[in-house]
Amino acid sequence: MAKATKTIRESLQYSPSHAECFAANHVLFNRVVAFYFDVIQAHALVLDLSTKEALTALETLTHATSKSRTPIMPLASVAHDIPAYFRRAGINAAIGSARSFFSSLKKWRIRKEKH
Known part of the structure; x- marks a missing residue:
């Protein structure tokens, strides 16, 4: 029964x-x-991973830790001391946007080839 x-x-x-x-x-x-x-965009293969694996890979590439003191593309260039939840929310938003963008781009290219 519906309420x-x-x-x-x-x-x-x-x-x-x-x-x-x-x-x-x-x-x-x-x-x-x-x-x-x-x-x-620089590491497009990240999108082939699951969302959780992509988040881990992107954090490894950008966040300095005790194991990885010099990340390849440091997030510190944007701002210092960004909280983990804030950073992860940004990563998840970027993953969603990138998946949507590249999916739309792929569909557009297929349509363009047909016409």
Whole structure:
């Protein structure tokens, strides 16, 4: 049996300083996603991996750890000390965008060859 649901919409109330913080985080997130999209374009075989494996591979290529002190394409060039969840969210967004982009590009090329 189906149940009725009710949606309540309420706008958030926050101070102007929070709005500036949200905007700064939005800009930083877009820069991180663009950086990882560029990394994926340079290493396109990453898209052949599962999402979890691709995330690990991209972190290995870009994030300095105790085992890998000098990554090939350091994320530090975008910003220093990006939190792990923020970085991983950016990686996953870039993977999704890249898969969508390359899938659309492949379909476009196939259509172009037919006509």
